[in-house]
Amino acid sequence: MIVCSCTVITDKELKQAAEAIKNEPGQGIVTPGAVFRYLGKRPKCGTCFPMIVHIIHAMAEKDRRGSGQ
Numbered sequence: 115m116i117v118c119s120c121t122v123i124t125d126k127e128l129k130q131a132a133e134a135i136k137n138e139p140g141q142g143i144v145t146p147g148a149v150f151r152y153l154g155k156r157p158k159c160g161t162c163f164p165m166i167v168h169i170i171h172a173m174a175e176k177d178r179r180g181s182g183q
């Protein structure tokens with residue numbers, strides 16, 4: 115599924131980028147801006163930001179549940 119139609123970012127790319135950012139030493143905060151930077155892209159309209167934030171939050175919730183918290 116494409117989450118950003120301006121720069122053609124898929125949900126798979128987003129999740130891979132979010133995982134990589136989360137695991138970077140000294141980083142760990144996944145934001146839409148961090149995802150765009152990681153992928154070497156620049157947002158244009160910003161319409162996708164709520165969907166990107168939703169997916170990032172869903173991943174964090176899944177991680178939290180997986181860690182037993």
Ligand code: FES
Pocket residue numbers: 117118119120121156157158159160161162163
């Ligand atoms: S849809 Fe992502 S910047 Fe426009």
